Amino acid sequence: MxxxxxxxxxxxxxxxxxxGMFYTDREPQDGFSPKPGPPVSAELEQAGKMDWQAVWGSFSCVMGNIWLARKKKSAAYFESARYGCMGGSFYLGFHQPQLDFLTRYVSSGIPGTQVHGERYLDSPETVRRLFTEIPPRPAPARFCVFKPVSRFEPDExxxxxxxxxxxxxxxxxxxxxxxxxxxxxxxxxxxxxxxxxxxxxxxxxxxxxxxxxxxxxxxxxxxxxxxxxxxxxxxxxxxxxxxxxxxxxxxxxxxxxxxxxxxxxxxxxxxxxxxxxxxx
Known part of the structure; x- marks a missing residue:
């Protein structure tokens, strides 16, 4: 430091x-990253071709990876293939537009299913408005990296x-x-x-x-x-x-x-x- x-x-x-957080095409030499997940996109969702079991099986929270990186004074990093969380992947700029499933999961859930919803907002429409009002910037490089500021290289x-x-x-x-x-x-x-x-x-x-x-x-x-x-x-x-x-x-x-x-x-x-x- x-x-x-x-x-x-x-x-x-x-x-x-x-x-610090930045985007780079250079993969960190060490750190924490989600395992590769199945393809996710609004097009696949609309076509009914999302492998939801595989998506949830590869779930890994952005904040969870950062928590591990904080403990080890290391890096946490993500890319479109190793996104970990559908919501986090949207916010980090890897997958847009956001999935309709997320608008329901964050709010009231899906009636008749076990997806009861987090109830953080009152309706899918409100969640959709959030995603529309703050559209994340598309990721400008392959990796989004979080790491201690003392570990930044001179060219970073x-x-x-x-x-x-x-x-x-x-x-x-x-x-x-x-x-x-x-x-x-x-x-x-x-x-x-x-x-x-x-x-x-x-x-x-x-x-x-x-x-x-x-x-x-x-x-x-x-x-x-x-x-x-x-x-x-x-x-x-x-x-x-x-x-x-x-x-x-x-x-x-x-x-x-x-x-x-x-x-x-x-x-x-x-x-x-x-x-x-x-x-x-």
Missing amino acids: DAPLKAFLDALGHDGEPF TPETVTFFGRPEVLAGLGFLASFVTGDFEAVMSPFGAGCACMTTWPFHYLKQGRLKAVLGGFDPSERKFLKTDEMTFTVPYEMFTRFLARWEESYLTTDTWAGVRKKVARSSEAWGESAAASGE
């Missing part, structure tokens, strides 16, 4: 290295950077987003899957010319892959570089933040992570 990033994380009282640049933290750390990041942008609404918290908040939503705002941080971690299906009380905080790379360049001008050097740091330390100690709070 380079000195500027370490100094910033030390000021936050946080030892969880953020993960993350497009987004995600922090994983509890409320006090998020407080440090949240106000800093407004500090470096002058935007009173610099942090957004839209509805979406965990991976959507790390990719699709930040890109959606950037396409509108809006530099926004995205607070995520509200997806109930994602919670098993986050620590207790932990959320995600994803920023475009430009905002991340502003964090590193300007945090010393901000409240992170004041007595007020020193008081918050004490709560960061207590939180870390409560969860058996006291070394994180002390910077050891």
Whole structure:
């Protein structure tokens, strides 16, 4: 980890290295990736030729792979053949348009079947509107890779950077987003899957010319892959570089933040992570 990033994380009282996300045609030498899955497409679905048993048999959540990568300080990566999750594959830009099955699975389910639905939105129509309003950017390269920012090569640049933290750390990041942008609404918290908040939503705002941080971690299906009380905080790379360049001008050097740091330390100690709070 380079000195500027370490100094910033030390000021936050946080030892969880953020993960960068980028697309590349070069497969990571190590890391976690779903096994190859059967073909999926709206055309196959409409023709009744989807092998659903095989699709579910190869299921592997994007956030689950990232969770493993966080544990091993390694990479999690995906491609169109190793998509893992139909929803995640859509959000990462590998498969579009989204399957009709997903609109029903996320909402009210399919009557008369064992697909009862997650009931995260009230109807397939509402889910379909979500997919229409935030169409993911088609994947610009073969692999979508998430890995610790310290593991980026000189010729690699993350497009987004995600922090994983509890409320006090998020407080440090949240106000800093407004500090470096002058935007009173610099942090957004839209509805979406965990991976959507790390990719699709930040890109959606950037396409509108809006530099926004995205607070995520509200997806109930994602919670098993986050620590207790932990959320995600994803920023475009430009905002991340502003964090590193300007945090010393901000409240992170004041007595007020020193008081918050004490709560960061207590939180870390409560969860058996006291070394994180002390910077050891």
